[in-house]
Amino acid sequence: xxxxxxTGGVDRQDSGWYDLFSRGARDWLRHNEKVRNAVRKSLPxxxxxxxxxxxxxxxxxxxPVRFLEHYxxxxxxxxxxxxxxxxxxxxxxxxxxGRGPQGRDKGSGGRGEGGLExxxxxxxxxxxxxxxxxxxxxxxxxxxxxxxxxxYTREGWDRRGARSRLDKRRSLKESIKRRTVQSQxxxxxxxDLRYRQLIKRQRPTTQAVVFFALDVSSSMTERDRKxxxxxxxxxxxxxxxxxxxxxxxxxxxxxxxxxxxxxxFFQVRGQGGTVASTAFETVASIISDRYSPARYNIYxxxxxxxxxxxxxxxxALEGLRRIVAVANYMGYVETSPPSRAGLDTxxxxxxxxxxxxxxxxxxxxxxxxxxxxxxxxxxxxxxxRVTP
Amino acid sequence: xxxxxxxxxxxxETLARQAGLDYFPVDFELVPSSFMMEVxxxxxxxxxxHWSFGVRYIYQLIQHRxxxxxxxxxxxxGNPGRAYxxxxxxxxxxxxxxxxxxxxxxxGKNNMLFRRSQEQVGYHIVEQAAAHARQIATAVEEHGEAxxxxxxxxxxxxxxHIDVQRPLRRPxxxxxxxxxxxxSSDEFHTRFDSLDExxxxxxxxxxxxxxxxxxxxxxxxxxxxxxxxxxxxxxRDIFLAVREESFYFYPVFACQIMNEGWASYWHARLLSEAxxxxxxxxxxxxxxxxxxxxxxxxxxxxxxxxxxxHLGFSMWxxxxxxxxxxxxxxxxxxxxxxxxxRNYLTEDLxxxxxxxxxxxxxxxxxxxxxxxxxxxxxSLLGGKFNFGAPTVCATRVQTDxxxxxxxxxxxxxxxxxAQRAIKVLEYIRRVWRRPVMLHxxxxxxxxxxxxxxxx
Numbered sequence: 001x002x003x004x005x006x007t008g009g010v011d012r013q014d015s016g017w018y019d020l021f022s023r024g025a026r027d028w029l030r031h032n033e034k035v036r037n038a039v040r041k042s043l044p045x046x047x048x049x050x051x052x053x054x055x056x057x058x059x060x061x062x063x064p065v066r067f068l069e070h071y072x073x074x075x076x077x078x079x080x081x082x083x084x085x086x087x088x089x090x091x092x093x094x095x096x097x098g099r100g101p102q103g104r105d106k107g108s109g110g111r112g113e114g115g116l117e118x119x120x121x122x123x124x125x126x127x128x129x130x131x132x133x134x135x136x137x138x139x140x141x142x143x144x145x146x147x148x149x150x151x152y153t154r155e156g157w158d159r160r161g162a163r164s165r166l167d168k169r170r171s172l173k174e175s176i177k178r179r180t181v182q183s184q185x186x187x188x189x190x191x192d193l194r195y196r197q198l199i200k201r202q203r204p205t206t207q208a209v210v211f212f213a214l215d216v217s218s219s220m221t222e223r224d225r226k227x228x229x230x231x232x233x234x235x236x237x238x239x240x241x242x243x244x245x246x247x248x249x250x251x252x253x254x255x256x257x258x259x260x261x262x263x264x265f266f267q268v269r270g271q272g273g274t275v276a277s278t279a280f281e282t283v284a285s286i287i288s289d290r291y292s293p294a295r296y297n298i299y300x301x302x303x304x305x306x307x308x309x310x311x312x313x314x315x316a317l318e319g320l321r322r323i324v325a326v327a328n329y330m331g332y333v334e335t336s337p338p339s340r341a342g343l344d345t346x347x348x349x350x351x352x353x354x355x356x357x358x359x360x361x362x363x364x365x366x367x368x369x370x371x372x373x374x375x376x377x378x379x380x381x382x383x384x385r386v387t388p
Numbered sequence: 389x390x391x392x393x394x395x396x397x398x399x400x401e402t403l404a405r406q407a408g409l410d411y412f413p414v415d416f417e418l419v420p421s422s423f424m425m426e427v428x429x430x431x432x433x434x435x436x437x438h439w440s441f442g443v444r445y446i447y448q449l450i451q452h453r454x455x456x457x458x459x460x461x462x463x464x465x466g467n468p469g470r471a472y473x474x475x476x477x478x479x480x481x482x483x484x485x486x487x488x489x490x491x492x493x494x495x496g497k498n499n500m501l502f503r504r505s506q507e508q509v510g511y512h513i514v515e516q517a518a519a520h521a522r523q524i525a526t527a528v529e530e531h532g533e534a535x536x537x538x539x540x541x542x543x544x545x546x547x548x549h550i551d552v553q554r555p556l557r558r559p560x561x562x563x564x565x566x567x568x569x570x571x572s573s574d575e576f577h578t579r580f581d582s583l584d585e586x587x588x589x590x591x592x593x594x595x596x597x598x599x600x601x602x603x604x605x606x607x608x609x610x611x612x613x614x615x616x617x618x619x620x621x622x623x624r625d626i627f628l629a630v631r632e633e634s635f636y637f638y639p640v641f642a643c644q645i646m647n648e649g650w651a652s653y654w655h656a657r658l659l660s661e662a663x664x665x666x667x668x669x670x671x672x673x674x675x676x677x678x679x680x681x682x683x684x685x686x687x688x689x690x691x692x693x694x695x696x697x698h699l700g701f702s703m704w705x706x707x708x709x710x711x712x713x714x715x716x717x718x719x720x721x722x723x724x725x726x727x728x729x730r731n732y733l734t735e736d737l738x739x740x741x742x743x744x745x746x747x748x749x750x751x752x753x754x755x756x757x758x759x760x761x762x763x764x765x766x767s768l769l770g771g772k773f774n775f776g777a778p779t780v781c782a783t784r785v786q787t788d789x790x791x792x793x794x795x796x797x798x799x800x801x802x803x804x805x806a807q808r809a810i811k812v813l814e815y816i817r818r819v820w821r822r823p824v825m826l827h828x829x830x831x832x833x834x835x836x837x838x839x840x841x842x843x
Contacts, residue, residue: 022426023426023430023435023437023441024425024426024429024430024441024442024445024446024448024449025442025445026437026442027437027438027439027440027441027442027445028439028442028443028445028446029442030437030439030442031439031440031442031443032442034439067443067446068439068440068443069443069808070438070439070440070443070541070544070545071545071808071811071812071815072545072547072548072777072808072812073545073549073777073778073780073795073804073805073808073809073812074777074778074804074805074808074809075778075800075801075802075803075804075805076802076803076804076805076806076829076831077750077805078802079749079750080747080748080749080750081747081748082745082746082747082748082757082763082767082770083692083693083745083746083747083748083767084693084694084743084744084745084746084759084764084767084768085690085691085692085693085694085743085744085745085746085756086683086684086690086691086693086694086695086698086741086742086743086744087683087684087688087689087690087691087742087744088689088690088742089690089742089744089746089756090744090756091744091756091757091758091759092755092756093755093756094753094754094755094756095690095692095746095754095755095756096748096752096753096754097752097753098749098751098752098753
């Protein structure tokens with residue numbers, strides 16, 4: 001028996017063994033878990049929303065999700081539905097006005113269960129973790145570099161220390177030692193107590209440097225930069241998850257090349273033509289000045305629209321060869337309109353050539369925000385296959 | 389149970405027996421309303437876990453928080469029967485509820501559909517459902533949550549697709565056509581089968597293997613449990629557990645108007661005869677009664693659905709008045725909602741209750757139409773055929789194991805919602821482990837075949 005009522009009534013003593021039956025809540029949690037898993041599958045689409053990048057301070061994204069529906073066979077919604085009502089109404093009465101030809105939401109059937117939405121808030125960091133779980137870093141050589149302070153490790157004993165670090169075994173030993181020479185006395189005195197001592201230890205760390213080189217010549221549109229920026233963003237997030245220490249170097253070029261800091265880098269606008277070799281030479285010289293290949297895992301990612309001065313072909317290829325000789329991996333993303341995504345450009349051909357030589361390089365044409373994750377996947381899967 | 393309620397309950401029972409109510413003993417239990425809510429969502433006090441119950445639970449919780457519904461009691465037929473009453477209800481409310489429960493207990497013991505289901509499912513569905521829940525917990529331990537969930541996704545999605553015309557326990561199909569006998573129990577099938585045999589040429593003794601299924605099979609849970617080519621034993625057990633619970637739910641579903649009406653008739657009658665109740669208790673109980681059986685939400689003049697408590701209560705009142713209690717008991721024993729409404733919802737009563745027919749368009753327009761008593765009856769029953777689900781049967785298993793299903797759109801009048809149907813086919817495919825296809829109609833009314841295959 002149930003009834004419609006205005007007040008819900010407050011439970012006075014909802015407790016006891018019935019709590020064992022909180023299966024409604026348990027099944028609801030299972031539902032939510034399934035929703036999270038479903039969302040996980042569509043993470044690349046969420047990633048495509050560029051607000052992830054601009055939202056640095058807050059670093060969460062809100063994803064509206066529907067309640068999952070447990071599907072059953074159902075008849076097609078009829079154009080009109082008949083029913084029986086009760087009350088004062090005569091044939092011809094209109095009890096409720098139509099809401100125009102668009103009508104109401106489609107999920108109105110089935111006790112309206114298709115309709116409700118709730119918002120899942122996801123941490124950007126979690127998203128990145130999930131996304132990178134499935135990928136492997138190319139050619140991780142685990143080169144050890146500088147020493148890093150690790151956690152405290154236990155070593156030796158001290159007469160003073162925190163209660164929690166009291167070593168009972170050791171203290172008892174001290175007490176026995178004392179009492180063999182001192183015939184009388186209490187079992188323990190303060191001098192017997194020994195505390196474990198902690199010291200800092202250093203251990204070597206794997207480290208890496210990643211070069212981001214960007215063509216900022218006048219042919220690169222705002223859209224091209226944005227695509228490159230979001231590609232670089234996800235790459236560096238992934239690399240940061242793999243290495244304890246990672247440094248990034250930003251190089252932009254037109255007919256000359258300059259090193260920038262991260263903030264400036266994406267704001268840079270250049271004028272005029274494109275000489276890509278200048279960027280590659282800059283990268284190569286920074287490597288020899290600051291990043292010994294013996295101690296650093298080296299990556300370079302280059303982004304451009306593919307144009308380069310024909311005369312620069314040989315120097316550019318030479319520059320790339322110098323880098324790839326010491327780098328773990330070198331990737332190229334070409335930002336191009338969907339109509340001409342092909343990689344049959346000046347730069348595209350250089351990478352093609354290096355790839356044919358069996359060197360660890362990859363290239364991908366990016367034409368939309370949605371491609372970014374596919375590009376990353378193509379780089380890091382492809383390379384994972386090469387490395388045993 | 390508080391002493392005062394216990395004492396009222398005992399006296400109400402005496403009164404009920406004197407009035408001719410006949411029921412198995414009922415165990416009453418006062419429980420928190422949160423527990424009541426779960427029982428209402430799951431349909432049973434303990435039941436197998438599934439995420440879809442979580443969704444229903446949240447809806448119920450929202451409804452409850454918004455104050456739209458309030459549960460007074462849940463009754464489970466059986467021997468003994470079980471009744472849960474909300475312990476935050478007042479003694480007055482629970483007095484009424486106790487009388488109401490006795491009506492349900494009488495109905496549950498005597499109504500034919502309930503009796504049949506009790507005989508088949510056993511008189512201990514509450515314990516059996518708990519055993520099913522344990523069985524599934526064990527399966528989760530052994531086979532992992534994902535695999536068990538896949539089986540439950542399919543089995544629970546087909547919950548309504550059982551054949552209640554056939555017994556709960558039934559043998560597999562015969563292997564050979566020429567064996568003659570088919571698993572038929574009713575007269576029509578026996579006669580039909582003998583016709584079939586006569587049609588065979590004289591002296592024809594060669595055995596022909598029977599196709600599977602030999603005739604359209606409406607009990608999809610049974611069919612998949614027994615004929616899915618690679619179903620493992622534990623998976624079949626889950627299908628059969630879901631099916632058993634579904635057999636239990638059928639009478640509850642198919643006799644709602646009668647059953648709630650009967651219980652409401654009896655609580656009203658027992659209370660009015662209970663001269664041992666203090667005046668105030670009686671008045672409060674009657675007020676609760678009118679809340680329960682009122683046709684509209686408070687403050688409104690029109691409702692777009694009919695409160696089954698109110699309808700059933702009014703119908704039983706009229707029947708007892710017109711035909712006497714003995715005749716009413718006979719009707720209670722033999723009918724279900726279909727025959728009950730068709731035979732006893734009279735034109736006069738429909739008018740008295742101001743029932744009207746309406747059509748609701750997709751755009752939200754609701755218009756009252758001209759409806760005669762037959763229209764009203766069929767409209768009331770419209771959502772109740774076949775457990776409220778479209779009629780879908782298994783028609784064939786192809787040589788490669790592909791399962792063919794057929795939606796009987798002629799009886800349903802239109803096709804299936806295709807996206808949902810494909811999802812259901814995918815649930816089935818995961819346990820059938822071969823392609824599954826379904827013939828139905830599309831939006832334009834043309835025949836289509838929906839398929840779920842691996843990949």
